[in-house]
Amino acid sequence: MRPLRIEGFYAICDLPGEAGPEEARQLATKLLRGGASVLQLRQKDASSRRLLANASLLVDLCRGAGVPFIVNDRVDVAVLVAADGVHLGQEDLPLRAVRSLAPTLAVGVSTHTLEQAEEALREGADYIGFGPVFPTSTKKRPDPVVGLEKLAEVCQRVSVPVVAIGGITAANAARVMEAGAAAVAVIGDVVRADDPEGAARRVAQAALQGRGPR
Amino acid sequence: MRPLRIEGFYAICDLPGEAGPEEARQLATKLLRGGASVLQLRQKDASSRRLLANASLLVDLCRGAGVPFIVNDRVDVAVLVAADGVHLGQEDLPLRAVRSLAPTLAVGVSTHTLEQAEEALREGADYIGFGPVFPTSTKKRPDPVVGLEKLAEVCQRVSVPVVAIGGITAANAARVMEAGAAAVAVIGDVVRADDPEGAARRVAQAALQGRGPR
Numbered sequence: 142m143r144p145l146r147i148e149g150f151y152a153i154c155d156l157p158g159e160a161g162p163e164e165a166r167q168l169a170t171k172l173l174r175g176g177a178s179v180l181q182l183r184q185k186d187a188s189s190r191r192l193l194a195n196a197s198l199l200v201d202l203c204r205g206a207g208v209p210f211i212v213n214d215r216v217d218v219a220v221l222v223a224a225d226g227v228h229l230g231q232e233d234l235p236l237r238a239v240r241s242l243a244p245t246l247a248v249g250v251s252t253h254t255l256e257q258a259e260e261a262l263r264e265g266a267d268y269i270g271f272g273p274v275f276p277t278s279t280k281k282r283p284d285p286v287v288g289l290e291k292l293a294e295v296c297q298r299v300s301v302p303v304v305a306i307g308g309i310t311a312a313n314a315a316r317v318m319e320a321g322a323a324a325v326a327v328i329g330d331v332v333r334a335d336d337p338e339g340a341a342r343r344v345a346q347a348a349l350q351g352r353g354p355r
Numbered sequence: 356m357r358p359l360r361i362e363g364f365y366a367i368c369d370l371p372g373e374a375g376p377e378e379a380r381q382l383a384t385k386l387l388r389g390g391a392s393v394l395q396l397r398q399k400d401a402s403s404r405r406l407l408a409n410a411s412l413l414v415d416l417c418r419g420a421g422v423p424f425i426v427n428d429r430v431d432v433a434v435l436v437a438a439d440g441v442h443l444g445q446e447d448l449p450l451r452a453v454r455s456l457a458p459t460l461a462v463g464v465s466t467h468t469l470e471q472a473e474e475a476l477r478e479g480a481d482y483i484g485f486g487p488v489f490p491t492s493t494k495k496r497p498d499p500v501v502g503l504e505k506l507a508e509v510c511q512r513v514s515v516p517v518v519a520i521g522g523i524t525a526a527n528a529a530r531v532m533e534a535g536a537a538a539v540a541v542i543g544d545v546v547r548a549d550d551p552e553g554a555a556r557r558v559a560q561a562a563l564q565g566r567g568p569r
Contacts, residue, residue: 188446189428214403217431221452232402238435 145179145209145226145247147268147302149352150314150345151324152177153213154199155279155332158186165195166202168337173206175331175341179324181228183213196222209247216243226267231257236264249304253284258295258303270326271295273307274317279329283307289320296321311343318351359393359423359440359461361482361516363566364528364559365538366391367427368413369493369546372400379409380416382551387420389545389555393538395442397427410436423461430457440481445471450478463518467498472509472517484540485509487521488531493543497521503534510535525557532565 152172156165165182172180180203182196196212200222203210211226212219216239219227226247227239239248250261251270261269273286286307296303302323309317310330317325327344334340366386370379379396386394394417396410410426414436417424425440426433430453433441440461441453450462464475465484475483488506491497500521510517516537523531524544531539539562548554 189448190446193448193452215431217429217448217456220456221448232404234403234407234431234435238407242431242434 145267147179147209147249147304148323149178149325149348150176150341151179151181151304151306151326152331152341153181153183153326153328155328156182156184156187156195158184158188158191160184160187160195161191162194162198166198168332169199169202171338172331172341173202173208175338176345177206177208177341178345179209179211181211181213181326183228183328185214189215189218193218193221196224200224211247211249216246219243219246228270236261236266240265251306252295253287255291255295255298258299262299262301266301268302268304268323269295269299270304270306271322272305272326274305275308275313277308277329289316292317292322293320296323309344311340311347314344314347315351318348324348359481361393361423361463361518362537363392363539363562364390364555365393365395365518365540366545366555367395367397367540367542369542370396370398370401370409372398372402372405374398374401374409375405376408376412380412382546383413383416385552386545386555387416387422389552390559391420391422391555392559393423393425395425395427395540397442397542399428403429403432407432407435410438414438425461425463430460433457433460442484450475450480454479465520466509467501469505469509469512472513476513476515480515482516482518482537483509483513484518484520485536486519486540488519489522489527491522491543503530506531506536507534523558525554525561528558528561529565532562538562 200210209225212224214233228249230251247267249268250266252258304324305317305322306326309325314325331340414424423439426438428447442463444465461481463482464480466472518538519531519536520540523539528539545554
């Protein structure tokens with residue numbers, strides 16, 4: 142297992158299905174320049190071929206920036222481009238299945254309750270996502286909001302990095318980090334900003350501020 | 356490479372995204388009872404976890420029936436359930452990428468022109484799909500109809516089994532086989548029939564009839 146450093150601003154390069162390499166490169170470059178310390182490619186509606194092309198491009202950008210690169214959902218694509226990890230939702234392949242296909246890939250799992258978080262830990266997740274911390278408009282059918290208290294509880298209970306997600310912005314990222322998150326994942330507030338690079342920078346700085354000296 | 360026998364009625368178990376194991380089992384059982392000689396699971400809108408569960412169930416049904424089992428698009432799922440093969444469209448992962456992930460899996464490729472068919476052959480496809488032979492309503496944006504003459508030409512030119520697809524019914528399956536196809540793939544005329552098992556049986560018989568003595 143490659144040790145995966147998960148901290149600060151976990152950027153999600155969320156692309157519409159039809160977005161090609163140029164769009165992927167532009168958004169990822171802005172996220173990296175803005176201070177992303179992890180980058181995940183998420184393109185749920187893309188064909189496999191398009192996802193592979195975009196992942197192949199982004200892995201190089203991330204290597205150049207010294208930032209771990211993670212592919213959402215698709216272990217086959219993660220292996221093909223030699224990504225650092227794959228991120229699984231509760232409806233994606235089970236963690237054990239992914240491990241059997243790709244033993245050296247780091248695996249993160251989205252969780253929405255303490256029970257799911259502990260289950261992911263038992264199965265050997267390298268990190269977990271936890272949320273939605275606040276109300277979010279990015280997902281069509283979001284899980285119930287967990288809030289900062291539940292986040293703090295999960296961060297205390299689990300032994301792997303917790304990436305907080307859901308409704309996080311530059312304005313609340315510091316408080317989220319103070320609750321014990323290792324990183325904050327942000328989609329909407331950054332990707333749909335007029336200036337994604339500036340928005341990324343504000344989130345990355347807020348995350349650093351909330352982290353404080355450890 | 357497992358040698359894959361591709362002939363007769365190539366049944367496509369085409370399921371809506373939300374269909375679970377019971378629906379998958381029911382449809383696959385009807386297709387197999389009706390005389391399917393190959394079965395492909397195609398569930399484009401399913402979550403990865405659901406697809407894995409359904410594939411896992413269907414692979415056992417197919418083993419029991421002595422029929423090859425093929426997963427559409429997803430090489431990861433095909434490997435996890437030990438399917439006989441994976442079927443790739445032009446927008447799925449490239450054949451070479453799939454081979455590198457799963458060297459022992461048979462691979463079929465959908466093609467729509469002679470050029471695509473020859474390209475798939477060069478890349479080492481174990482069989483090709485070719486069509487749409489007739490107008491079809493199953494696909495939202497179908498490729499141009501190729502017709503029986505073009506099908507016959509492709510069957511003569513390529514050295515692997517050709518699975519004809521697109522608008523095929525029990526009424527025209529014999530003519531399609533006479534054009535040189537090794538198998539006929541049918542979705543709409545069978546899966547959306549009031550009696551899928553009976554419809555499958557009619558297609559399988561027509562395919563046998565068109566095949567004649569070889």
